[in-house]
Amino acid sequence: MLALQKLRPGPGVELLQVAPPRSPPPGEVLIKVHMAGICGTDLHIAQWTPGYESMKEAMPVTLGHEFAGVIEEVGADVPGALVGKRVTVRPSTTCGVCEACGIGDEDGCTRRKGIGIGRNGAFAGYVCAPAGNCHILPDTLQLDVAALTEPMTVCLEAVQTAEVRAGQRVLVLGPGFIGQGIAILARARGAGVVIAGWDDAPRLDLLRSLDFDHLLDGKDGTQDVALRKLGPFDAIIEAAGVPALVSATLPYLRKRGIFTVVGIHPHPAEIDLTRLVRMHQQIRGSYRANPSDWAKTIAFLDTHQDVMRRLISHRFPLTGALEGLEVSRRRLASKVILQIGEPS
Template sequence: MLALQKTRPSPGFELREVPEPGVPADGEVLIRVHCAGICGTDLHIAEWTAGYESMGAAMPVTLGHEFSGIVERTGAGVPASMTGLRVTVRPSTTCGRCARCRSGHADDCTGRVGIGIGRAGAFASLVRAPAANCHALPDGLAMDVAALCEPMTVCAEAVATAEVAPGQKILVVGPGFIGQGIALLARAAGAEVVVLGREDAPRLEALRALGFRALVDTRDVELREALAPLAPFDAVIEAAGVPSLVAACLPFLRKRGIFTVVGIHPRPAEIDLTALVRAHQQIRGSYRAPPRTWDAVLAFLGDNQDTMRRLVSHNIALADAADGFEAARSRRASKVLFHLGNRP
């Protein structure tokens, strides 16, 4: 089968013919992938930015961790009734052996391995995954929209971490898919949303088409000039991965406000800690969501399929992966989806 792989610890990736996975291991299933999305993490891996050095031991490894598919085969210990089930999958697999796993706190596992990072991922026709990581799709939820579940759970976790509430004014920094998803969920929670980008016309226009009006592109206006009339914000959620924006946006957070960092940063950020202390503000990190969030997000996707499809800017074949990565890297894309099975 054709697979998009990271083969060496340096920039780039390769499309390669690889053997199909064999019989699933105990507790695992074999899934035929229908749709899989390019994530910001995939861009970092392709460009080989800092923070992914541990992948070296798994190479060559098939990328891809945002996906939907159909269970084709079950391993020992997995009910045969899962065969044919339409699923999406939590890509972070736990070890079951560390102290946190043994004490019933598997979400804090210290031996996690990511599908598409430390083990074979979904940029291929078939992928193996633990049955316990699978979430059945609601009836009526299309496979292409279901493939957006993983990044939308990241968005949901960020909104929860920021404690977004009705009537608040929220600044979302970065209009990539994670920023777009955060904006949608914050609006659904009853907040007024401002989205900040730079040279991000295509992605900001995607939000405009969904009814967002407070959209700022700092290509056209200086950041302070744009944000000062709109401040203070009850919460700022940073999804750009640009360290300088942390310090630049903190002054517009209200006293006792929450600044939530979702973006993956290539280097440390410098901030004025004295100002932070005197304003009694908090900085929080937000990453993956717990399992219970996945079913809630699947329900949201089912209720908002037309909206979510409007954020998928590129639907392409895996053979055109280079074009998809370039569209994502150049910020022309909101979301690139590979279609590996029949279109839903």
């Protein structure tokens, strides 16, 4: 089968023929992949930016951790009734035997392996995954939108961490897929949302077409004036990964406001902590969602399918995976989906 793999530590990924996985091991299922999304993490891995060194042990490894497909075969100890089920998969797999796993702290597992990072992922015709990581999809949810589940759980975690409520004013920094997803979830909670980008016309235009009307592009130099007018904000959610934006936008956070950081930053940010203290503000980090938030996210996608499908800006077959990565890198795309099996 064709697979997009990382073969060695260093820049680059390759599309090549590999042997399909054999029957799934005990506790796991074999999934025919239909739809798989390209994420910022895949770009980092392709470009080999620092932070992914531990992948070395898994190489050669197939990338792809945001996906949906159909269970084709089950391993020992897995109910046969799962065959034929349409699923999306939590990519974080745990060892089941370490101390954290023993007390049910899935996130604390010391031997956690990410599907598509530390073990073979979904940029291929087939992928194996633990049955316990699979979430069965409602019949009404199409697989292209279902492949957005993993990144949307990141958005849900951010909105929950920021404690976004109805009637609040929320500023979202960065209009990439994560920022767009956060904006959609915050609006669904009844908050008034302002989204700021920097030379981001295509992605801000997409938000405009979804009826967001407070959109600021830093390129035109009027952003500070607009933020002063639209703020102060109850919550600022940063999804741009630009350290300078933290100090530049903190002045627009109201007293006792919450600043939530979701982006991955290449270097530390400088923050006026005395001002933070006097304003009684909080800075919080938000990362992986709780497994229990997956069902909530799937339900949201099911009921907001038309809006969410609009965030899929580009589609490629697996043979176009390298082009898909290139489009993602150019900040034109919201979400690039690889259509691997037939769309359904």
